[in-house]
Amino acid sequence: MTITYQVKESIYVNLTNRCPCACTFCLRKNADGVYGSGSLWLDREPTLEEVNESLDGWDYTRFREVVFCGYGEPTERLDVLLAAAARLKSRDPSLRIRVNTNGLSDLINGKPTALLFKGKVDALSISLNTDDAAEYLAVCRPKFGEAAYPALIRFAKEAVAAVPEVVMTVVDEPVTSREKQERCRAIAEGIGARLRVRPYEEKK
Secondary structure, rough: OOOOOEEEEEEEOOOOOOOOOOOOHHHOOOOOOOOOOOOOOOOOOOOOOHHHHOOOOOOOOHHHHEEOOOOOOOHHHHHHHHHHHHHHHHOOOEEEEEEEEEEOHHHHHOOOOOHOOOOOEEEEEEEOOOOOOOHHHHHHOOOOOHHHHHHHHHHHHHHOOOOOEEEEEEEEEOOOHHHHHHHHHHHHHOOOEEEEEOOOOOOO
């Protein structure tokens, strides 16, 4: 199974295939992997020891960062994520650690979690996706229902105080109109984050 894989100058970590959302634009519905990774569907979730062993197999002088992302929501395995990130940081404090997340970690784990990333993670990329709570329900279809969007915003606000860089993202047209992108930019900047517009990748 693929636990870690290379994307350009980054090493990505595939901890889980679980995700509390079923986004209408998600590539997982029609693809087994991304960027030539091979299949990212896991037969089972790797142990912390297996994650560490896979991470140890890379020469980090050749890479810019480690990204916890994969083919699921990495905060579904928050303890493993934090332990692996802390180990990497203890070995090389200059190594950049990023987590790509849907921002629903607090609901997934049943507690506030943003402060747990402090000192272990350099950047959080949070999928905002829309400026409207009702549309978020329709587009991202979170299992947490109406509690999801406010929890995402709260997590992002708390993350700004814990992590050096917080980026909120939306998918470019046709998923998100330019007008909505600007409203999302205002939300992100009001929180103290910045907005990044991700390119729309059409399903194959």
